[in-house]
Amino acid sequence: MSDSERSPLFLPVIYVGGLVFGFGLALSGMAKPEIVLDFLQFEDFGLLFVMGGAAVVTGITFAVATRYLDRAPLTASAYTRRVKSFDRNVLIGGAIFGVGWGVSGICPGAAYASVGIGNYPILWAIAGMFAGAYVQGYARSSDTKSTESTSDAPAN
Numbered sequence: 001m002s003d004s005e006r007s008p009l010f011l012p013v014i015y016v017g018g019l020v021f022g023f024g025l026a027l028s029g030m031a032k033p034e035i036v037l038d039f040l041q042f043e044d045f046g047l048l049f050v051m052g053g054a055a056v057v058t059g060i061t062f063a064v065a066t067r068y069l070d071r072a073p074l075t076a077s078a079y080t081r082r083v084k085s086f087d088r089n090v091l092i093g094g095a096i097f098g099v100g101w102g103v104s105g106i107c108p109g110a111a112y113a114s115v116g117i118g119n120y121p122i123l124w125a126i127a128g129m130f131a132g133a134y135v136q137g138y139a140r141s142s143d144t145k146s147t148e149s150t151s152d153a154p155a156n
Contacts, residue, residue: 010074022113024054031113033105033122040102100132 025031028050038044065072066079084090101107104125106114111129114122 005076007074007076013074021109022116024050025110025113026117031110031117032119033110033114036101036107036110037105040105100129104128 022031028046029035030047030050035044036047039047069079071078097107106122106125108126108129111122111126115126
């Protein structure tokens, strides 16, 4: 879908959603890596309640929206289910994400919120996330190009 087909409210609503998300993370204390690390060490289960509360609100919203609306309000896209296969990349990527989360005590959303509460050294972790995503994207595109070039080769 092109930008011209979206509602003019799309970007402002995305921005407001990000503000609410960041405010909620900061208010709940989940923007502090030490709180997340305490959760990962089974010392503080506040993160479980924050994630659970978010999951319940999101689940209810999607259940109601998909029942009463045939299209997303801002993009006018039909509600569809994105089916992702559970493959090797999901397992490996999840494990790598988990190691990064455990080592740093942050995940992407909380990292940005952490900057908002004055934790500027977290910018190093954010830079690392961008670098890791870039390297993975580069590796995948290189792999795709090499696969395409070998499939284009004439068969003997």
